[in-house]
Amino acid sequence: MTETTSPDAGPTRRPDVRTRAVVAAAALLAAVAGPVGVMRAFDAGRPLTAAAVAAVTVLWLIAVRQAGSATERARRLELELGRWEGESMTALVVAGAARQAETAAKARAAAAEAERDEAGAALARAEEQAAAARAEAAGARAQAEAERAERAAVDRIADEVLPVLVKRLRSGATVDAALAPHRDHPQRPLLRAVAEEIGRGERLRAAALAVCATAAGRVQALATSMHAELREMQHRHDEEVLGDLLRLDHSTAQAGRMADSIAVLTGARSGRRWGRPIPVESVLRGALGRIGAYQRVRLHNASTAAVAGFAAEGVMHALAELLDNATTFSAPPAEVHVYVEEVPAGLVVTVEDSGLGLSDSWLRRAERAVSAESLDLTTLSAGTRIGLAVVGVLARKHGLQISFRPSARGGTGVVVLIPQQLVTHPATAPAPLPEPVERAVERAGGTGPRPALTPARPAPAVPAAPVAPAVPVAAPVGSAGSAPVAPAVTDSGLPQRRRGRTMAAAAPAAAPAERPARPDGASAAARLGAFRRAALPAATATAAPAATATAAPAAGAPNPAPAGAPAPAEGAVPVQDTPGARSAADPASDASPVTEKDFR
Template identity: 60%
Template sequence: TARLTAENARLKARAARAETERSAALTACANAAGRMQALATSMLADLREMEHRHTSEDVLADLLHLDHRTAQAGRLADSIAVLTGARSGRRWAKPIVMESVLRGAMGRISGYQRVRLHSTSDVAVSGHAAEGVMHALAELLDNAANFSPPTAEVHVYVEEVPAGIVVTVEDSGLVMSDVQLRRAERAVSADDADLTGLTGTRLGLAVVGRLARKHGLTVSFRPSARGGTGALMMLPQEIVTRATTPRTTPEPAPAASAPAPAAAPAGTEPEPVHTLGTDPAARPSAPEPMRSDSASETTGNLPKFGESGLPKRSRGRTLAAAEARARATVPEPARETGAAEDAPDPKARAARFSSFRNAVRPDSPPPEDSSR
C-alpha cells in the first residue's frame, strides 16, 4: 500500500509538472505572437509612409507587394494568438457592414483576385464580433483558394435566414471524401477544442473552430455544385444587426491580397475585385495588391475607416499616425492642360494611383481602444 501511494504521488507530480510546462509553452507562444503582431504593425506603418512619399509607379507596386506580405505575416501571428488563447483582435463600437467584413477577409489571402462576391445584403456584424468573423472567413477563403486550380474562381454568397446570416464559400477544386468532410467538421466544431491532432494543413480549420466557439458561429462542409467543396458559416442573430447608415460607393478593402507583379505592361488595369464599379480614368497602369483590411490587434487595416483612413491606437506606433503624417505631405493632383496632358509627370501618375486606392476604400467607424 505504501508503495502504491508513493507511485501515485510520483505520477501526480509528473502530471502537474507536465501541465505547468504546457502552460508555460502556451504563454511563450502567445507572447511571441504578440511581438510578431507589434513588429508587423511597425513594418506596415513604415511601408505606408513610403507609399505616400514615393511617386514612381514601379516603386509603389513593389511597396504594395511588401505591404501585402507583411499583412499576411500578421494574420499568421493572429492565428497563433487565437490558438494559444491570447487576445487577438480589436472591438468596434459600431457594427461593420457585411460587405466590408467580406472584403476585409478577402484582403487577408493571397488569391483575392480569384474571389467573386455575390452579396446584396445590408446587414452588419456587431463590433465585438466583426474581427473574429472576418478572420474565420479569411481562413475559409484561403483554404478554398489553395485547394483550387490557380485559375479557378472562388464564389462567396450571403443569404439571410431566420436564424441569422449564412455565408457560403464555394470552390471548384479538390472534392473532399465523406471521411474528410467529417474530419473537417470536427475540426471546426463548437464542441471540439482538442488540438492534439493538429497538423499544418488543418491549422486554418483549428483557428475557425476556436473563433466559432467564441462567437457562436456554425460551420459545415458539403460537396459544391461547382465540383469542389462548399463551406457554410452561419452567423447567429445575436451578432447580426442592420447597418445604421446608408452605404456609399463600395470600396475594396485595402486588403492584403495577392501581390501584383513589380512591373506591368502599359495599359494593364488593376482588378482588385470584379464586383467593384470604379472609374477607369482613375485606375493606375499597374495592378495594385489589396491592402489588408485586418481588424486584428496589430496588423492590417479595418473594414471601414475614419477620417484618418486607419484605426487609432492609444499607445505605440500606429498605422493611423503613419497615414496621417504621410497624407499631410501628399499634394492634391492638379489637372494640367496642353502638353502636360500629353506627358503627365510621375507625381501626377502617382496621385492618380493613390486616388484609385482611396476611391476603393470603405468607410469604417474607429475601433474601441484596444491597447495591449
C-alpha cells in the same frame, strides 16, 4: 544350547577306521616298543627299567585296548552323536532359519520402526507443511484482500483522485495546493509523485504555450503597426511606389494571419479589436486580404449589414482560413465565389470553390474539426487541419455555425452562419445629398462663408496656421557647430536668400541623376529611399535656425517675436549653412534644368 557343540561332531562320525588304525598302530607300537624297551632295559642292566618298560608297555597295551574300546565307544557315541548331530543340525538349521527369520523379522521390525519413525517425521513435516500451507493460504487470502483493496484504491485514484488532481494542476494550482484534499490518502507518495510529474509537464506545456502566445502577440503587434505605417505611406506616395507598398501590405497581412492563428491555438487574445461594427463587405475583404490568392476570390455581396466590432476580427480570421482552404483546393485559374445572404438567423456566408471536391470522409472530418467540443492540439498536422482547428476555435468562440457540403460548382461549399446577435443593420437610407454650393453660399448671406474656421482658434498673437509648430529652440544647439560660415543677413536683419542655392544644395550631384525622371519600377525604390534620406536631413535643416542664432546672435535681434510667440527662428539658415544640412538630402531632387515631366 546344543548347537554350540554340533560343528565339532563331524570328524567323530567315522572313528572306527581311524580308531582301529590308531589302536593297531598303538598296539603294534607297544608290542614292538615294549619288548624292545624291556630288552634294552635288561641289556642296560636296568631291570627296573625293563620292568617299567614292560609295565608301561602293558599299561600302554591296556591303554591301547581301552583306548580302542574307548574309541569304539567313542565311535558309537560318535555315530550317536552324528545322529544327534544331524538332528541337532536340522534343529540348528531350523533354529538358524528361525533365528534368521527372527533377525529378519527383527530387521523388519527395525526397518518398520525406522519407517514408522520416518513416517512420523514425515507426518510431522507434512503437518508442518500443512501448517505452513495453511499459513500461506491465510497469507494469500490476506494478500488477495489487500490487493483487492489496493485495486479499488488505485481505481479510485484513476477514476476520481487523479482527474481532479490533474484538473486542479491544469488550472494552475500548485502541487501542494492540488494535493491538499488528499493529505490522508494512503497513496499520498504516489499521488505526490504523479502530481509533481504532471505539474512539471503542465508547467512545461503552459510555458511553451505562453512563449508561443507571447511571440504571436508580438508578431501581431508588429503586423498591426506595419499595417498602419504602410497605410500611411500608401496615402503619401503615388503609383510608382504604391504597387510595392501594396505587395508589402499583403505579405504583412498574411504574416499577421499566421500570428493570429498561433494566438488562437495557444488561447491568446485575438489580434485586434474593432471599435465599431464592421460592414460585411469589409469583413469579407478583411478576410480576403489575409490569404495569398485573394485575386481569385470573387465577392458577391449586396448586404449592408455589419458584424459587431468585438466579433469582427474573429469572423474575418475564420473566413480567411476557409477562403485559404478554398483557394488551395482549387487550381489557380479557378475562381472561388463568396455569397452573402441575410436570413432570419443571421448572415449566411457561402464559400464555393470549383476544385476537385472532397471526399465525404474529408467533409465529415472537416465538420468535426470546426465543431468538436474542444481543441486538441495533438491532432494538428497538415496545414489544412491547422486552419480548420483555428476555424473551430473561432466558431465556438463566436457561435458561428459552419457546415461543409459538395458545391454546385463541382468543388466544396462551406456555409458559415454568423448568428443574428453578432449582426447589426445600419440605417440604410443614404445621407441626403447636400444642396449645391451656390445655394448654400447664397443662404450664408450672399457673400460666401465666413473665413473663420474654428471659433476656438487661438488668439492672433500666434500665427494663424493651425499647424504652427513651436520652433524647437533647445534642440538644435548641437548643430550650432556645424555652421561653417556666419549667416548672410540683410541690412534689415533678414536672412539673405541666394537664388537657386537650396536646390543646388539639395542636389549637388543630381543633374545627371535627374534625367531618368520617372522610369517605371526602378525609381520607385529609389524614390522611397530618397524620401527617407530627405526626411532626416530636413529635420536637421529645420533645426538650423537656432544654430544661426547661436552663430550670429545679432541676426535675431531686429525682429523680436510677437508677445507670447515662441522664440523667433528668424535668423534662418544661412545659405552657407544649408549644404551641410542638405547635402545628404535626396540627390535625385531636381537641380537639372526644367524637366517637362516634373511639371507637366
